[in-house]
Amino acid sequence: MTRDEFMGRLERELLARKVPEPEDILSEYRRHFEYKLADGYSEEETAARLGDPAELAAQFEPEEVQELKRRGGSAGRSALTWTGLVFADLFVFSFLAVFAAWVVVVACAAVSAGLVALCLLLPFDMQPYVQLPEMPYWCGALHALALAALTVLAAEGCGYFARLLAQLCRSWARFQRNAAAAAAGRAVLPPVPAWPRLEPKRRRRLRRVLTISLAAFVVFAAAAMVTSMLTAGAFEYWHTWGWFM
């Protein structure tokens, strides 16, 4: 079954069962198709995994919901589910907090690498405002190129990690909602994937920028180190230039 066929059937079933606010439910399933298609699944595979549209629509039917509540939902099951979810939240929220801190660290790395690159490139004495290790100007300029590549790499990485964090939060919120709904005998919505969905063009662009900035960082950093060694006449050029005095 294609996406259009699935959505058409689901819409007809929802209307036939007089489900209130069918457009909200349809938009959730539409978004689910978009995510799955972006992940490389075909329309037929996604439709098959979701199941029969008639059964899905039946979940949202007011009488059917009452029936489900009578059959499956119970206060005891709900309490048990909520207890489990609260304990799971302790771990998940700590993980999300650590992940958010990581996003901040990568953002700070991008900003500081960019600023150091700029200070190394500007041919002016910035002391006492900026304290950078002593080195010949053009060796510093080479290090600046490596840091500029690192800035791009870190900025792109930070953007992706921030999107991933937001998507993980949405995915976890949907999981909680569905678990609680299933325990109470209410209808469940399609799950939200954990990975952020990027347009194919944007994904290709991101991959290209990451690959090129990583390669540029490695090449420029190696060039900067080799040149510094040759200029200082020693492998440990940082000692020759008295960086740690």
Add this chain to the structure above:
Amino acid sequence: MSALNVFALCLLTGLLWLSGEFARWEAGARDRAVRTLALGLLAVNVLKYALPPIQGGPLVLPVEFSAAAYFTTPALLLTRRRGLRCWAAYAGTLAGACYYAAMVFAGEAIYGAYPEQNVLLSLLCHGCLLLLGLTTARTERFEPRDILLLPLGTAAVAVRAALLRPWSGGGELLIYELMDAEPIRRAAPALLPAYYAGIAALLLLAAACFMGLNKRAARP
């Protein structure tokens, strides 16, 4: 190995990659990028040559091939005159490529004693020229008859430099060293015709290579 040479090599690698990226862009976005870059280059050089006389210093006119290209290449690309875009791309590519080649092979020996800000500005301006020239050459197919423009334009730059010599600011300028050929004039004046013929042949070869690059790289 000196840091300035390696720095120039790293920049050159980045510029070659960037011109390839520009060539892949959608035409409208690329045109906007080229025009912005051309406008920036023109503005920087207008300031560079106009500010000293305004501040009471001597008037110095751009006579070197690259200095002339700082103005002709962006101006021609901004005015979109089809007939002269071939010259704009050629002048940008030749000036940028020769400067970066000199930097990569003898940067420290030639420019090591110059103030860093002057070298950075030259690297930036020649980098912009190379980027504009290569991007145009990779994306616009020129007519075979346009090849005549290239040696004629170079000759016009040489004549202009000879006429503007009193306002060149003195100092050792490559264009006057090539035109005067003092060492040959002193050591073996009989070789002067051969020397000038050699220079002309090199320029024709550069023009032919440029048209060949354009034929291979640009889409019809």
